[in-house]
Amino acid sequence: MSLSAPAPGAALADWLAYLETLHPKAIDLGLDRIRAVAQRLALSLDCTKITVAGTNGKGSTCAMLESMLLAAGYKVGKYTSPHLLRFNERIRVNGEDASDEAIVAQFERIQSVLGQTTLTYFEMSTLAALLLFQASQLDVVVLEVGLGGRLDAVNLIDTDCAILTSVDLDHMQYLGDTREAIGLEKAHVFRAGKPAICADPVPPQSVIDHAAAIGADLWRVGVDFNYSGDRQQWAYGGRTQRRNALGYPALRGANQLLNASAALAALEALRDHLVVTQQDVRQGLLHVSLPGRMQILPGLPATILDVGHNPHAISALGQNLDSMGHYPHTYAVVGMLNDKDIEATLSRLAQRVDRWLCATLSGPRGTSAQELAAIVRRISGSRTPPDSFIAHSQEITRPTTAHKPGVRPAPRPAIAARDVQVSTFDSPEQAFAEARRLAGDNDRILVFGSFATVGPVLDVLRREGRDVLS
Template sequence: MSSSAPARDAALADWLAYLETLHPKAIDLGLDRIRAVAARLELSLDCVKITVAGTNGKGSTCAMLESILLDAGYHVGEYTSPHLLRFNERIRIDGQEAGDADIVAQLERIESVRGDVTLTYFEMTTLAALLLFQAARLDVVVLEVGLGGRLDAVNLIDADCAILTSVDLDHMAYLGNTREAIGWEKAHIFRPGKPAICADPVPPQTVIDYAQEIGADLWRFGTDFNYSGDRQQWAYGGRDQRRNALGYPALRGANQLLNASAALAALETLRDRLVVTQQNVRNGLLHVSLPGRMQILPGLPATILDVGHNPHAASALGQNLDSMGHYPHTYAVVGMLHDKDIETTLSRLANRVDRWMCVTLGGPRGTSAQELADVVRRITGEETPVDPFIAQTAEVSRASGDHKPGVRAKPRPAVASRDVQVSTFDSPEQAFAEARKLATDNDRILVFGSFATVGPVLQVLRLEGRDVLS
């Protein structure tokens, strides 16, 4: 089943390779195994704990919380997944990535006590992160849920505040094929008597029902907290707290105020334990950074990197592209995993792209360039269906009073009326190099579809000396 554990002086890369062989399944949801090992490790976090789940927006919300809390002077741990370039990105303490030696030491510790209990890669690394946080004696930890909520390894932790950013269709083989089923799974990060922040403007009834069933203190966007804004600034309004004259977050995107307001709602619920000033919020939002989320690189042609890989994320990306203005040609470097809703995701962007550069992603979950190209040719041969995300965004705008320009997408002509070109490549690097060769300064290049697509392109740019991770 698994190979022998790495030698004592083994590198982190050797340990990560070993973890991939340790358990029969790459994804095996359930808490019994990880709880058993956590008990042997005497794992306990004596600090404020915030968990963040959702289909999209988790990473941005975690990044904003970390940035604000660091500005307030707290010792903060942040755990996220997956990573773009290095595994170490997943585990941060006081804004710095954990070192190889520290991560390996915790993996060795887990290996020494787990006995005959096999854990997945994600379960082992989650325990390693939690052990590092325990040793660091932090004030607060921000934990991003990996998949779903109810049976995800991160749900091992009883959160003092839980945030649900959004509920949409993704990971349906594990979570169900309706928003109601997926919402029920994700709502299980809520805890009795503890604040539960729901930033989804129209949450499934199952989320509301589960919160009521367990007695969680549910905070709903549009009811318990909200935001409003104009061209220069925005304001947050909660149950008992208002924060005015805030600058827009450094993270770009139509949904970032929704994510920011969820973060501020969480901080409002915890204000008896975490003192955060207005200036801390301003500074935190100004300096927050998260590569690969509607990341627009400086220079020409305009280059956008986005890890969006499901219909909901692609819809938001489409609206963000619309707000950028007109470009003669948009080159899309796209690679996706086969367990995603590829056709619906690509259809959300079909009216915005005329040069498709499909790439092959390796590994058991990867999709070939030819498979993607076949999907693109199919969806660009007919009119794209109405995008439901536009209706949801309109709902957010009505609830919040947000009048910032560029929030709503303008109607576009059917794809069939455009000169669409489709090509295939063996890797993201190869496609990106060709896109840069073909695009003029007036065009734009979009790289999207997966962390496994954006990561290699980020590495290319980093090797060129570009500052792409801050």
């Protein structure tokens, strides 16, 4: 049952609590409700719009686009989800999180025209972001799709350029249980006659077919754009533009060159609307920041934070961990939501972790620590080596030759099963505290599995005075 709408002048926290009860379902895909409310609000964005969809890599791609466009002097809005510490992280204007007051003002405006219509938390958040962008008179907005594409609230906007970062198995109860089905849902962010950037090296045929059917201008990695590099620098090559001698992005991880290439392909496709110089690109990639994505904290023991929560993301995480060198022991703090493929996800790290510290995540979608521990015990004795990447992806470490999409790396050699320790905790904070107590300076601590796992740990570190958000 819905709470009463907050009174005028209510705090943002009150509004967020209200939004959680406003609509009968937490996730209710469809554009009819939000479109009707947007029309009542006379919502219109008179600026360049870039939409970013995909299973993994969306947040990083959005962050790099924002950073490069800000370096070029544009007024930029960015909308992403979910958040790690504060709701305000979802809505950014000119490189700054929106204020409580600005967000509340938009919620009040939306509430005034709702009538009998109810919207989900995400739909209300999306409208608030779009209204704030409209009021800010921006040059360009970067919009991350929340779930899928076809029926996601962000797809309300007719984009000038769509990016599809990757297609893999996630949210299958909503999008389908094959890459073909999921790809088709995500490809619906494409628009007729507009550039559609596909950074999945081996995209489902449904993506290619849908782009052709609607007349989108499909740009495929390995066909229309690509990259090459060595240990010092890398280069982007597109249809008509080449950018050489680029420094590596500040974001760590094996997939970041692929994400950066997708962002640069979008900028190339929009070059008649947006002028971004080579220096803007260099500065943007140098200063981009996105907490919780292969984030390695300074100090000892090495501490890695990663919000990855599906097999595709954790395969990349495993590859990144391998590139860090040898550590005597790896302690993994993990918490996951129950709508994820937990066993397939955790199995990607089964041979890389010495001690698992399983944490309960609260809420209806949370998985108990005991359930996680049972899965860990089941997979930890397996002698099947984890794939360094699943079949339709590829290794994307700093390359020494031109990238070859679709080529699967050689399988990792079999690793003998090891005895691992598994323990359970009531929260990620408790699990992390125990990991810190156990780990020596030469060991490493990995925190992963969900925004709801990494966020609380980041908050612990922030309250200790650690610089964890830059």
